[in-house]
Amino acid sequence: MGSDRYPIALAELRRGIMENAAQGEYGAAAAAARANISLRTAQRLAKQYGTSLNALIDEIRLANAKSFLSNLEIDIATVGQIVGYTDVRSFRRAFKRWTGLSPKEYRKETLGERIKQQ
Numbered sequence: 001m002g003s004d005r006y007p008i009a010l011a012e013l014r015r016g017i018m019e020n021a022a023q024g025e026y027g028a029a030a031a032a033a034r035a036n037i038s039l040r041t042a043q044r045l046a047k048q049y050g051t052s053l054n055a056l057i058d059e060i061r062l063a064n065a066k067s068f069l070s071n072l073e074i075d076i077a078t079v080g081q082i083v084g085y086t087d088v089r090s091f092r093r094a095f096k097r098w099t100g101l102s103p104k105e106y107r108k109e110t111l112g113e114r115i116k117q118q
Contacts, residue, residue: 007049009049010045010051012035013053015034019034021083028053031057032053058094066110068083069106070111072111076088079091091103
């Protein structure tokens, strides 16, 4: 296994996704290109290890969204834009699918006292 729960074979692909995410790019084709492999090869590689390229991208999106949501100065719509959504409703639906909570509920649960103090 690699440094996390994925095998070393996926490390380059995940690194590419994270590098692109740091620049606001969450596209599958861009992730594959960053890892110097074709989109189809990236999809096959992910499938070979029981996941999908989109699931890997969403994992990074979720981690970034949680990080940005911890900053109360950034509104939820802006967090959605930062993690690659043009529509805040799409971001809210995706976040709820990933966590079972809306972004607002997530903030309340994780930042409770900080929210009350504002």
